[in-house]
Amino acid sequence: MADSAIQMDIPECRDDEYKEVAWAIPKFGSKFEPIWINRPKVQDNHVKFEMHYCGICHSDCHLGLNHLGGSMYPMVPGHELVGVVTEVGSKVTKVKVGDKVGVGCIIDSCLDCGTCKGGDEQYCEGGGNTHTYNSLKTYGHIGGNPDTQNFGGYSASNVVHEHFIIKVPDEMDLEKVGPIMCAGITLYDPLRHWGATKEGSKMCIGIVGIGGLGTMGIKLAKALGHRVIAISTSSNKAELAKNKGADAFVVSTDNASMAAEAGKMDLIINTVSAKHEVSHYLSLLKTDGTIVQLGLVPEPHTVCQLPLIFSRKSISGSLIGGIAATEECLAFCQKHNIFPDTQLVEAKDIDWAWDQLTTLNKDGIRYVIDIKKSLTGEFVPK
Amino acid sequence: MADSAIQMDIPECRDDEYKEVAWAIPKFGSKFEPIWINRPKVQDNHVKFEMHYCGICHSDCHLGLNHLGGSMYPMVPGHELVGVVTEVGSKVTKVKVGDKVGVGCIIDSCLDCGTCKGGDEQYCEGGGNTHTYNSLKTYGHIGGNPDTQNFGGYSASNVVHEHFIIKVPDEMDLEKVGPIMCAGITLYDPLRHWGATKEGSKMCIGIVGIGGLGTMGIKLAKALGHRVIAISTSSNKAELAKNKGADAFVVSTDNASMAAEAGKMDLIINTVSAKHEVSHYLSLLKTDGTIVQLGLVPEPHTVCQLPLIFSRKSISGSLIGGIAATEECLAFCQKHNIFPDTQLVEAKDIDWAWDQLTTLNKDGIRYVIDIKKSLTGEFVPK
Numbered sequence: 071m072a073d074s075a076i077q078m079d080i081p082e083c084r085d086d087e088y089k090e091v092a093w094a095i096p097k098f099g100s101k102f103e104p105i106w107i108n109r110p111k112v113q114d115n116h117v118k119f120e121m122h123y124c125g126i127c128h129s130d131c132h133l134g135l136n137h138l139g140g141s142m143y144p145m146v147p148g149h150e151l152v153g154v155v156t157e158v159g160s161k162v163t164k165v166k167v168g169d170k171v172g173v174g175c176i177i178d179s180c181l182d183c184g185t186c187k188g189g190d191e192q193y194c195e196g197g198g199n200t201h202t203y204n205s206l207k208t209y210g211h212i213g214g215n216p217d218t219q220n221f222g223g224y225s226a227s228n229v230v231h232e233h234f235i236i237k238v239p240d241e242m243d244l245e246k247v248g249p250i251m252c253a254g255i256t257l258y259d260p261l262r263h264w265g266a267t268k269e270g271s272k273m274c275i276g277i278v279g280i281g282g283l284g285t286m287g288i289k290l291a292k293a294l295g296h297r298v299i300a301i302s303t304s305s306n307k308a309e310l311a312k313n314k315g316a317d318a319f320v321v322s323t324d325n326a327s328m329a330a331e332a333g334k335m336d337l338i339i340n341t342v343s344a345k346h347e348v349s350h351y352l353s354l355l356k357t358d359g360t361i362v363q364l365g366l367v368p369e370p371h372t373v374c375q376l377p378l379i380f381s382r383k384s385i386s387g388s389l390i391g392g393i394a395a396t397e398e399c400l401a402f403c404q405k406h407n408i409f410p411d412t413q414l415v416e417a418k419d420i421d422w423a424w425d426q427l428t429t430l431n432k433d434g435i436r437y438v439i440d441i442k443k444s445l446t447g448e449f450v451p452k
Numbered sequence: 453m454a455d456s457a458i459q460m461d462i463p464e465c466r467d468d469e470y471k472e473v474a475w476a477i478p479k480f481g482s483k484f485e486p487i488w489i490n491r492p493k494v495q496d497n498h499v500k501f502e503m504h505y506c507g508i509c510h511s512d513c514h515l516g517l518n519h520l521g522g523s524m525y526p527m528v529p530g531h532e533l534v535g536v537v538t539e540v541g542s543k544v545t546k547v548k549v550g551d552k553v554g555v556g557c558i559i560d561s562c563l564d565c566g567t568c569k570g571g572d573e574q575y576c577e578g579g580g581n582t583h584t585y586n587s588l589k590t591y592g593h594i595g596g597n598p599d600t601q602n603f604g605g606y607s608a609s610n611v612v613h614e615h616f617i618i619k620v621p622d623e624m625d626l627e628k629v630g631p632i633m634c635a636g637i638t639l640y641d642p643l644r645h646w647g648a649t650k651e652g653s654k655m656c657i658g659i660v661g662i663g664g665l666g667t668m669g670i671k672l673a674k675a676l677g678h679r680v681i682a683i684s685t686s687s688n689k690a691e692l693a694k695n696k697g698a699d700a701f702v703v704s705t706d707n708a709s710m711a712a713e714a715g716k717m718d719l720i721i722n723t724v725s726a727k728h729e730v731s732h733y734l735s736l737l738k739t740d741g742t743i744v745q746l747g748l749v750p751e752p753h754t755v756c757q758l759p760l761i762f763s764r765k766s767i768s769g770s771l772i773g774g775i776a777a778t779e780e781c782l783a784f785c786q787k788h789n790i791f792p793d794t795q796l797v798e799a800k801d802i803d804w805a806w807d808q809l810t811t812l813n814k815d816g817i818r819y820v821i822d823i824k825k826s827l828t829g830e831f832v833p834k
Contacts (some may be wrong), residue, residue: 375752383766
């Protein structure tokens with residue numbers, strides 16, 4: 071998709087900006103390089119934090135490789151940012167210097183529409199949310215040069231409006247926190263929206279696809295006290311799913327295995343991001359059950375509406391989660407000691423880590439860049 | 453579909469049965485004839501009622517013409533039964549002799565599963581519901597010969613377990629009540645399930661398809677205090693929709709008309725029963741909006757999941773409604789003076805009425821058989 075790639079050279083650093091180290095894909099098709107970027111200086115409602123870690127998400131690769139078209143270069147990916155506050159604007163009340171904080175997939179939205187006010191900033195109806203990177207400055211809550219793009223978390227610091235700062239509990243180990251702000255909330259928010267986090271709720275929950283998202287889903291649903299059924303196209307992931315807490319395992323290509331759990335699930339969370347047929351899983355749902363699609367699959371599904379009618383089943387979708395829900399998710403993970411399975415890498419290893427993510431399927435390991443350590447090496451800008 | 457038609461000749465009348473007049477399709481492909489059928493005599497929990505009217509539903513034609521396969525003949529159709537109680541079993545507490553009553557689409561279910569106990573007998577998970585006709589006796593709540601099929605409302609009386617008897621308010625005009633038990637509850641129940649009958653709720657509701665179901669939907673949603681938008685493929689139905697109470701009209705084949713109401717609807721109820729693409733209507737929904745499919749369309753839809761994910765929209769379905777909901781619907785219709793647009797016919801006119809339903813599209817008119825009058829004519833069994 072070279073044609074649709076957008077090259078946006080970085081202008082001079084303005085007075086309301088500062089220079090910062092980052093690791094970027096300088097132009098479409100290139101490998102990672104250390105570069106200098108401009109970040110906005112702190113204004114009234116802004117929070118600056120020193121980056122300690124940034125998770126590498128599979129969707130970084132999709133955007134970095136311009137799989138969806140329209141990617142902006144140089145690109146500094148990263149939407150699983152964690153660090154420690156070093157400066158706050160005069161009007162900031164949410165955090166103070168020294169606090170542990172994070173930033174997830176979004177750094178701005180209109181903050182004025184019904185969904186923003188309802189805590190679902192990810193579904194902003196006032197013009198859409200602003201992604202943490204590979205996005206332009208739409209709403210004016212982000213400082214610095216308004217004509218430049220936003221850069222993500224593969225960098226030494228960031229400055230974000232306090233609304234989009236996520237407070238991380240003091241006791242949490244920052245190394246493990248980053249992926250919670252993407253994989254964690256992506257699974258937690260649909261559980262929350264469809265009633266699984268309600269006190270006393272007792273559900274049967276299916277998780278389709280046992281990768282990074284799926285294993286997080288199993289851990290969360292299990293910690294919430296539900297019966298959890300892992301669903302995969304083959305039995306290869308059965309032991310992994312069981313180790314993560316699944317009560318049962320369904321091989322979706324095996325009729326007998328599907329029949330054994332037919333009509334039992336209140337909720338299915340489907341993490342599959344390859345082409346598939348959502349209808350295939352409807353038989354597993356109870357009356358009034360819902361299957362929630364999480365994967366950005368552009369190929370359409372073939373859906374016959376008769377099972378929807380005869381058992382009032384629903385097909386829905388879900389996208390990450392809002393700021394308050396993300397803080398709730400962090401607190402839940404802290405309380406129940408739920409963390410993604412992570413492996414630290416340095417900035418010089420990002421290309422290698424992306425190769426792993428795009429070619430192998432490493433049982434749900436999330437790679438996390440150790441930013442502080444990366445800054446002590448040679449892979450830094452001149 | 454002659455091959456799949458099932459011929460079940462009517463056996464001798466047993467001691468626990470009585471003979472009754474009915475109008476039937478004697479065998480696949482035949483016209484209506486008056487015949488004698490056997491009905492179960494009243495037992496402990498049974499209610500016998502004299503039939504005053506029975507509505508003719510379009511789905512009677514589908515079953516009578518064996519469009520779905522497996523239809524049983526002789527067939528006495530009719531699932532919009534209304535009349536007056538003439539006898540009750542010793543254990544009946546719900547109604548007494550002289551009460552106005554009705555029976556809708558189902559006359560039995562397991563009464564023991566979660567959905568039955570929750571008042572959603574139509575989604576019975578204990579083995580499925582038993583349709584008012586063209587069905588066998590599964591659960592033992594129906595008396596008479598257990599090896600015979602059930603006959604519907606094109607008949608002079610019926611005997612039904614009190615659980616499936618719907619009490620009709622005394623003040624209601626029976627002539628208008630029958631279709632409420634099918635078209636009415638089919639629209640009322642999804643409104644109820646998705647929050648539109650909650651005190652104080654204020655929604656924007658789309659109704660797709662402005663026929664018998666759609667016009668009922670407009671009347672109900674409007675009486676509930678919501679903004680109602682009628683949606684049709686052409687502007688032909690615009691005036692009809694407005695007359696029934698619609699606040700706005702969308703021509704779904706016109707991009708500008710669709711764009712004018714894009715993102716505004718909390719709930720869309722889709723009554724279309726011809727092949728169509730449900731995805732086409734998703735742009736009209738708000739974040740968290742649901743489109744509910746009502747039509748028994750066997751051809752699959754092509755659904756891309758991205759709009760579901762980016763706005764947490766849902767595609768669902770709904771099937772008639774439970775017994776308690778049907779009584780609630782009747783009371784609501786009585787209170788707000790909402791009735792289907794009906795036209796009385798006699799039993800001798802059933803073939804004609806079916807022709808109208810299967811060939812024309814008469815702006816939502818529901819034909820209703822005047823049973824008492826039909827019994828005084830010559831179209832009765834010898």
